[in-house]
Structure formats: C-alpha cells, structure tokens
Amino acid sequence: MKYTANYIYTPEGFLANYLIETNEKGIITDFRPIAAGEDALFYEGILCPGFVNAHCHLELSALRGLVPEHTGMTGFAGQVVGKRKNISPAENETAIKKALEEMWESGTEAVGDICNEATTAPFKKAFPALFCYNFVEIFGMRENMADTIWEKGLALLPLFEGENQEINLTLHAPYSLSLALREKAKKYFLQSKNKVVSIHLLESKAERAIFEAKTGDFATFYQQIGIDFQGFPSSSPIEYVLFPFENAQNLLLVHNTEISEIEIDFIISHFANAFFCLCPRSNLFIHNTFPDISLFLKHKNRICLGTDSLASNHSLEMLAEIYAIQQRFPTINLHTLLTWLISNGAAALQQSHYLGHFEIGKNAGIIHIQEISHLSLTENSKAIRLV
Numbered sequence: 118m119k120y121t122a123n124y125i126y127t128p129e130g131f132l133a134n135y136l137i138e139t140n141e142k143g144i145i146t147d148f149r150p151i152a153a154g155e156d157a158l159f160y161e162g163i164l165c166p167g168f169v170n171a172h173c174h175l176e177l178s179a180l181r182g183l184v185p186e187h188t189g190m191t192g193f194a195g196q197v198v199g200k201r202k203n204i205s206p207a208e209n210e211t212a213i214k215k216a217l218e219e220m221w222e223s224g225t226e227a228v229g230d231i232c233n234e235a236t237t238a239p240f241k242k243a244f245p246a247l248f249c250y251n252f253v254e255i256f257g258m259r260e261n262m263a264d265t266i267w268e269k270g271l272a273l274l275p276l277f278e279g280e281n282q283e284i285n286l287t288l289h290a291p292y293s294l295s296l297a298l299r300e301k302a303k304k305y306f307l308q309s310k311n312k313v314v315s316i317h318l319l320e321s322k323a324e325r326a327i328f329e330a331k332t333g334d335f336a337t338f339y340q341q342i343g344i345d346f347q348g349f350p351s352s353s354p355i356e357y358v359l360f361p362f363e364n365a366q367n368l369l370l371v372h373n374t375e376i377s378e379i380e381i382d383f384i385i386s387h388f389a390n391a392f393f394c395l396c397p398r399s400n401l402f403i404h405n406t407f408p409d410i411s412l413f414l415k416h417k418n419r420i421c422l423g424t425d426s427l428a429s430n431h432s433l434e435m436l437a438e439i440y441a442i443q444q445r446f447p448t449i450n451l452h453t454l455l456t457w458l459i460s461n462g463a464a465a466l467q468q469s470h471y472l473g474h475f476e477i478g479k480n481a482g483i484i485h486i487q488e489i490s491h492l493s494l495t496e497n498s499k500a501i502r503l504v
C-alpha cells in the first residue's frame with residue numbers, strides 16, 4: 118500500500134509530496150518523494166507515526182464518568198478508592214479491554230501504564246501490537262510495612278511478562294514514600310538504572326505544603342488513615358523522591374503542574390535521561406489547573422504527554438491532549454506538539470528504535486490526523502489509525 122497526504126510528520130519537520138509504502142504486515146518498505154503521476158492513497162491532513170501515551174492507569178478504566186471533577190488530590194484518591202469497591206471484576210475487565218481498543222484506534226502505539234495489581238496483564242498480552250511499559254507502583258507511608266510492600270511489588274513483576282511488554286518497579290510519589298521504602302529503592306534502582314522509573318511529581322500545591330510545613334490536605338489524610346507523620350527529612354519533594362537515583366537513571370516525571378523553572382533546570386542538569394510527562398486534561402479534571410508549559414520550553418526535547426486514567430479524563434485520546442495545549446498556548450506550533458506526542462514519547466519509553474519516526478523495515482503505525490486548518494488542530498480534528 119502507498120500512502121500520502123498534504124503533510125507527513127518527521128521529527129525534523131513536515132514533508133510534502135512524500136509517500137510511505139508498506140507491505141501487508143504494515144512494515145514500511147519505502148519512504149521517499151512521490152514521483153510525478155504516481156498512484157497512492159491520498160489523505161487530506163497529516164500522516165504521522167503512532168502516538169505515545171506516557172502515563173496511564175488502565176486498571177482504573179471502569180471509573181470512567183464516575184468520579185466528580187475538581188475534587189483535589191486527596192478528594193480524588195478518596196473517590197477512586199470508594200467507587201472501585203462497587204465495580205465487579207467483569208465490569209473491570211470489560212472496561213480495560215474497551216480502553217485498550219479505543220486507545221489503539223485513536224492512534225496510540227505505546228503506553229506507559231501504572232500497575233498496582235495484575236488485572237490489566239492478560240489483556241495487554243492479548244494485544245501485543247500496543248507496546249506497554251508496565252510500571253509496578255510502590256507506595257506506603259507506614260515504615261513497618263516497607264518489606265511487605267516491596268515484596269508485593271516484586272511478586273507482581275513476572276505477571277506482566279509477555280510480547281511487547283516492558284516492566285519495572287516505580288515509585289508512586291514523594292508524599293507516599295516512607296523512609297524505609299526510600300532506602301529499599303536506593304538499593305534496587307542502582308541495579309536497574311537503564312530501565313525507566315515513573316514518578317508522579319508536584320501534581321498539587323498540597324504536595325509542597327506537606328514537605329515545607331507538614332500541613333495541608335496530606336497532613337489531614339495521614340491523620341485520617343492513622344499514620345503518625347513526623348515530617349520528611351527534606352523540604353523539597355524533588356530532593357526527597359530523587360534521592361535514591363543515580364544521575365544516569367531514566368526518569369519519567371509525571372504532571373509537574375506546580376514545578377518551578379529553577380526545579381526544572383535542576384532536574385535537567387542532574388539527570389541527563391529525565392523526561393517531563395504532562396497530563397493537561399487530567400490536571401484540569403482533578404485540580405482545575407493547567408501546567409505552565411512556558412516553563413518547559415527551554416527543554417522541548419524532554420517533554421512528553423499522557424492522559425492519566427479514565428478516572429480523571431474523559432477519554433484516552435492523545436490528540437485531545439495536544440488540542441488542550443494548543444488552545445492555551447497557541448504559539449507552540451503543531452509540529453512541536455506532535456514531537457512531544459510521538460518522538461519524545463518513544464524516547465521516554467526507550468522505544469525510539471522502532472517508534473516515533475517512519476523508517477524502512479519498521480512498523481511505527483500510520484495515523485491520519487484529519488480536519489486541520491493552517492497546520493493547527495480544530496475542534497473537529499481527529500486521529501484515525503490506518504496501519
């Protein structure tokens with residue numbers, strides 16, 4: 118099959134009058150300028166490789182439409198725990214399967230997925246076209262539970278093994294990491310710095326308050342669940358949570374809604390393999406906030422994007438994430454936004470060897486973005502999978 122369009126995405130820029138040729142398995146057999154009069158399927162709009170959703174929680178898919186918006190971090194967590202109790206295993210499984218299919222059809226080629234249980238594992242293995250980086254999450258503030266928590270995480274790892282599946286332990290967030298867990302993390306990640314660790318970071322103002330002043334929503338929350346909280350040994354959530362990691366560690370820092378420019382520069386200068394994953398529609402949903410993307414523009418090659426879960430988003434459509442950014446930051450051009458969505462996401466999940474660009478011999482998917490206007494997205498823009 119031969120495909121062409123007004124614009125074809127490459128990490129270096131858009132190409133016109135180009136074609137992508139694939140065999141019946143979708144593997145690219147040619148990528149070159151189109152010859153005069155040559156026959157190819159023409160698409161109005163953009164053709165690009167598949168998207169990367171660098172942050173999702175597929176295991177929460179059954180919560181779509183059940184959690185109210187703008188409840189804040191601890192309010193949201195409470196809602197998730199409460200609402201999940203009423204969901205049957207069958208409903209859960211149906212929702213996960215549906216989410217995987219929707220994700221794939223709307224152009225996603227790879228996902229960084231947070232896992233606290235093994236429910237999603239069989240469905241991901243049954244869908245090997247979609248690459249999954251399974252981040253088995255470690256969290257807990259009870260010092261005496263650290264061993265049990267760590268063992269539970271380790272026991273989950275092998276359950277995710279399968280075709281096109283990558284797996285690593287990961288830390289949930291600074292405010293959910295006990296000192297004992299942090300010590301365990303330091304030992305463990307020393308041996309696995311070539312793998313990616315995904316951490317929720319500075320998603321809310323409450324995260325600063327608990328570190329700086331031992332007050333706020335998290336202090337109340339710890340009290341409610343019976344944790345004797347004495348304060349963290351650092352006033353910076355970044356310093357605290359990144360303490361276990363060597364400079365070479367591959368990091369995926371998620372949300373960053375409340376991060377400062379100085380902190381961004383600090384992370385970039387200390388961690389050469391750190392990516393910032395922004396989840397703008399989830400931030401709007403939970404906190405009614407939006408990341409200040411202008412702070413990150415110096416480090417454009419370090420930005421990737423995610424949806425977060427269907428508990429805090431209306432869909433897992435990645436194109437909607439960049440449309441939300443375009444509406445608030447109209448000076449960021451569509452090529453840059455697509456680079457965050459495609460090539461940077463592939464790099465953040467260490468899949469650049471086949472994803473993120475069109476290359477002969479590879480299958481990175483072919484996605485058609487339709488209904489664009491003057492190289493900008495419109496409210497009718499849609500991403501359709503061709504390959």
Ligand SMILES: [Zn+2]
Nearest residue numbers: 174317425426
């Ligand atoms: Zn998340």
